[in-house]
Amino acid sequence: QQQVKQSPQSLIVQKGGISIINCAYENTAFDYFPWYQQFPGKGPALLIAIRPDVSEKKEGRFTISFNKSAKQFSLHIMDSQPGDSATYFCAAKPQGGSEKLVFGKGTKLTVNP
Amino acid sequence: DAGVTQSPTHLIKTRGQQVTLRCSPKSGHDTVSWYQQALGQGPQFIFQYYEEEERQRGNFPDRFSGHQFPNYSSELNVNALLLGDSALYLCASSLGSEPVYFGEGSWLTVV
Numbered sequence: 001q002q003q004v005k006q007s008p009q010s011l012i013v014q015k016g017g018i019s020i021i022n023c024a025y026e027n028t029a030f031d032y033f034p035w036y037q038q039f040p041g042k043g044p045a046l047l048i049a050i051r052p053d054v055s056e057k058k059e060g061r062f063t064i065s066f067n068k069s070a071k072q073f074s075l076h077i078m079d080s081q082p083g084d085s086a087t088y089f090c091a092a093k094p095q096g097g098s099e100k101l102v103f104g105k106g107t108k109l110t111v112n113p
Numbered sequence: 114d115a116g117v118t119q120s121p122t123h124l125i126k127t128r129g130q131q132v133t134l135r136c137s138p139k140s141g142h143d144t145v146s147w148y149q150q151a152l153g154q155g156p157q158f159i160f161q162y163y164e165e166e167e168r169q170r171g172n173f174p175d176r177f178s179g180h181q182f183p184n185y186s187s188e189l190n191v192n193a194l195l196l197g198d199s200a201l202y203l204c205a206s207s208l209g210s211e212p213v214y215f216g217e218g219s220w221l222t223v224v
Contacts, residue, residue, distance in 0.1 A: 006155075032211050043117075043203055043215040044156065089155050099169050099210055100146065103155030 004092050006104025013111050019077040021107045023090035026071070030102075031095035035064065035075050038087045038106075047088075048075075080111045115140060117206050117216035125222045126194050134189040134219045138206030144168075145187040146213070147179060148203040156203055156215075162187055191221075199223045 006023045013019045023033075032051055036044035050057045050064040050073065057064045063076040077084055087108050091101040118137045126132050138145050144163045148156035158171035162181035181187045185206075191198055201218040 034212065036215070043119075043201075043217040046212055046214055049212060091155075093211065099144070099161050100158035100171060101148075101156070101205075101213060102158075105155050106153075 004090060004102050004104045006090050006107060008107060009105070010108045011110070013080045013109065015080065015082060015111055015113050017080050017111075019075075019080045019084065019109055019111070021075045021088050021090070021109070022072065023074065023092075023104050024070075024072045025092050029094050029096060030092040032093040033064070033066065033073050034091050034093075034101070035062075036089045036091065036103075038089065044089060077109075080109075082111045082113050085109055085111050117142075117204055117214055119202075119204050119216040119219050121219055122217065123220045123222075125224060128194055128196060128223055130194050131190065131192045132194060132221060134191075134202050134204075134221075136187045136189070136204030136206075136216060138185050138187070138204075139214050142206035142208045142214075143185055144207045144209065145181055145185065146205045146207075147187070147189045148205060148215075149173070150201040150203055150218070152200070159189070194223045196223050 034049035035047045037047045038044045048059045048062050061078045066073045087106045089106045090104045120135045146161040147159040150156040160170040161168045165181045176192045178190045203218045204216045205213045207213045
């Protein structure tokens with residue numbers, strides 16, 4: 001079964017610091033890797049996404065790094081702010097016509113002021 | 114530009130009852146997917162609708178069914194509710210495969 005493993009489960013960072021969340025997948029049949037941010041009581045909001053032909057993508061303070069050979073991808077949040085405190089999910093979409101997203105279990109980020 | 118809208122936002126049902134959840138996709142989107150998110154877990158794919166037909170289904174029993182209307186809106190129906198069906202039900206829409214946008218969800222509590 002295709003799986004996406006996410007770590008750490010929880011993360012505490014000081015304001016201004018860098019938050020790093022890692023994900024790994026177990027087979028190569030994924031072709032789209034989005035990250036979602038979810039606040040309590042809300043639905044997941046698309047943050048940033050990458051395809052495997054790109055090694056890095058940056059949007060504002062958010063950067064995805066992708067290592068195809070290691071089957072790993074990570075989210076870096078630069079200059080973390082208390083407003084970034086939320087649960088972050090990585091996901092992957094299988095290639096070959098499958099339309100579903102396979103999600104990691106999430107990382108609860110707390111940014112202390 | 115309205116995003117993905119879902120109704121109701123919260124509801125409480127009794128075991129054995131049936132529930133219908135509704136979703137309007139983001140403007141311009143033609144594909145609707147439904148996900149179940151248990152507390153503390155990532156969303157799990159239930160099924161996807163495109164051109165009013167179920168295109169793909171996840172590992173959910175037949176008690177879970179859906180429908181897509183000509184205006185692309187969609188319904189999720191769950192029959193014979195179990196306590197374990199208590200979760201946040203998320204609707205997601207896209208134009209083609211991605212990007213995928215989620216609604217705020219419908220919180221279902223089964224008692």
